[in-house]
Amino acid sequence: AQSVTQLDSQVPVFEEAPVELRCNYSSSVSVYLFWYVQYPNQGLQLLLKYLSGSTLVKGINGFEAEFNKSQTSFHLRKPSVHISDTAEYFCAVSDSGGSNYKLTFGKGTLLTVNP
């Protein structure tokens, strides 16, 4: 079984500042890792995913994440945020084997970008 810990429930930042949303996972097997974003009153949208290969993954809207196997982390970063990035962000993990359809989600991080 996997678990995901999102270390910050809320992250307030000013527009154009950099941001890092932290995610740690626990698993006894190899994993796939995901970040989803939920804008107000909308469903979840895939931001980026790590399956294998390069540990630096680039996603939509200028976000990127780095997989660190030794630290069991998958932190999400953006060098300069916009007001429109205000949303809730969810880190998720699945195993990379036969049960890869089962996503385990973190509790979410609410990113608020202030002018």
Add this chain to the structure above:
Amino acid sequence: DADVTQTPRNRITKTGKRIMLECSQTKGHDRMYWYRQDPGLGLRLIYYSFDVKDINKGEISDGYSVSRQAQAKFSLSLESAIPNQTALYFCATSDFGSAQETQYFGPGTRLLVL
């Protein structure tokens, strides 16, 4: 048009009532899922279905049932709603056989049980 739709988008009901939430998809995916989202708890899997004849319980299936009427339709029922089932419910789909089954989510149904 959205690929994954959910109806209704909002619903208020009373304790003890039966209620059905519906999900339809035009993505042609085999697999469908129902999740529940509670503030501060993230998303938890209620049920999932690999095809019309293959339905499986998730981590929090008690108090819920599902029906896969067709490949494109997956309904979630609360036989006798209770207040702690007040939550935001999401349907999702994924495509079996792709390198990794990215899940695509509907817009959600906000349910309030009084």
